[in-house]
Amino acid sequence: MKIGIVVNDVDTERPTAATTVIARAMARAGHAVYMIGVGELTYHSDGRISALGRKAPRDGAESQDAFIAAIQQEDWPRTTIQTGDLDVLYLRYNPVEELANRPWEVDAGIVFCQMAVLHGVIVLSHPYTLSYAVNKMYLEQFPESVRPRSIITRSFEEVRRFYEEQDRRIVLKPVRGYGGQDVYLLDRDDTNMKQIVGSLARSSYIIAQEYLPAARDGDIRLFLFNGKPLVVDGKYAALRRVNAEGDFRSNMTAGGKPAKAEITPRILEIAEAVRPRLVADGIFDAGIDIVGDKLVEINAISAGGLNAAGRLEGVDFGPAVVELIERKVEYRRKYGQQLRNRELAVME
Structure with missing residues (x-):
């Protein structure tokens, strides 16, 4: 199996990352694994998608640290891959990791992989729905029974109304964000509410969510x-x-x-x-x-x-993930394009 794993930047991947666990398990299972930065994709006028990838050590290296250290070497070979030659493209990049400095990342990998689906490549997860699922x-x-009460708005008045309805305890966060960045708790103190709402609203819609004790x-x-x-x-x-x-x-x-x-x-x-x-x-x-x-x-x-x-x-959860992907490739080989990508992405 040939698999391309799309990350934000190969050179900033960490040995302890979930992506590393999965990529190394793939290599140890004998598959050809290519690590691809989301900025290393190219669309060609004939409809092809190519990528500059780094092939992972075939044996997965002796450890996760050694695995990442190998592909991050300055002289590690870079290979131009036609995505049509891959069995799978696995999207493992964070679209909002560097929203301020690299805003083009938000939808780049998703849009390129939408084109790859048209060439018969299995894309995980389905890129046409990922375009809204990442929000x-x-x-x-x-x-409604499993989620907290919330509103999504840019209106200070709506946030204040919700704050009062929730006994003056709410959490504010941007619709696009990650890692706890720009997440605020208003706990019976609305002194800075206007400034917080104004700051968040400059770049995003705001989620106001009930506070869960x-x-x-x-x-x-x-x-x-x-x-x-x-x-x-x-x-x-x-x-x-x-x-x-x-x-x-x-x-x-x-x-x-x-x-x-x-x-x-x-x-x-x-x-x-x-x-x-x-x-x-x-x-x-x-x-x-x-x-x-x-x-x-x-x-x-x-x-x-x-x-x-x-x-x-x-x-080690990595090999179990590899087995799930291997089955999808086997289904595609047996059924060809009879199975749509959206179905195949979640087929057991």
């Missing part, structure tokens, strides 16, 4: 593949993210620390509630974030933490 507003398309205990990230929790040897690919002292956010980039997760019946109930929509949209992998008994976020592209989850559970 935090995607959460509002899931059952359980947030003080952190959250649970559960990894779903093909719409279902990933389980290996009876252990769930999941982790608890524990807030840094004095911070209501649990994001790792905001100082949160990983801990072992307890997967409760309610968490599995939430996972089952979101499954039909994820499957209908062809979302191959997603990280769902749960606070208490509510789903607060769906990360439909490049969800992080799989490496930490594996370390906490004593399981």
Whole structure:
């Protein structure tokens, strides 16, 4: 199998990233893996898509550190690949990682991969639905019973009205953002509300969300593949993210620390509630974030933490992900274009 994995920048990939876990597992299984920066794609006038990729060490190297160190060497070979020669293109880049400095990244990988689908390449997740699933507003398309109350607006008056309705305790965050950046808690103190709303509204719509008291205990990230929790040897690919002292956010980039997760019946109930929509949209992998008994976020592209989850559970989840992708390639070989990409992306 030949697979291209699209990341923000190969040179900034980390050994502990979920993408590294999956890419290395692919290479160790004997597949040809090409790491591709989202800025290294080219559309040609005849409709072809090419990419400048770095072929991963065939044996996966001796460790994740060695794997990444190898492909980040200055003299590591760069190979021009025709995406039509690949079996799979796997989107593992964060569209808003450098929104201020590289705004073109937001939809670049998704749009190029939409063209690749037309050439028969399996694209994970389905790029036509990823174009809206990467927006935090995607959460509002899931059952009301599993998500917190929220509004999405740029209006200060609407935010203030919602703040009063929620007993003067709400969370504000941009529709496009990640890692806890520009996320604020208004907890019975509206002194800076106007400034915060004005600042967020300059670059984004704003999500105002009810504050969940359980947030003080952190959250649970559960990894779903093909719409279902990933389980290996009876252990769930999941982790608890524990807030840094004095911070209501649990994001790792905001100082949160990983801990072992307890997967409760309610968490599995939430996972089952979101499954039909994820499957209908062809979302191959997603990280769902749960606070208490509510789903607060769906990360439909490049969800992080799989490496930490594996370390906490004593399981390597990478090979299980590889097996899921291998089956999709086998289905495509048997059925050709009879199976549409959206269906194939979530087919077990």
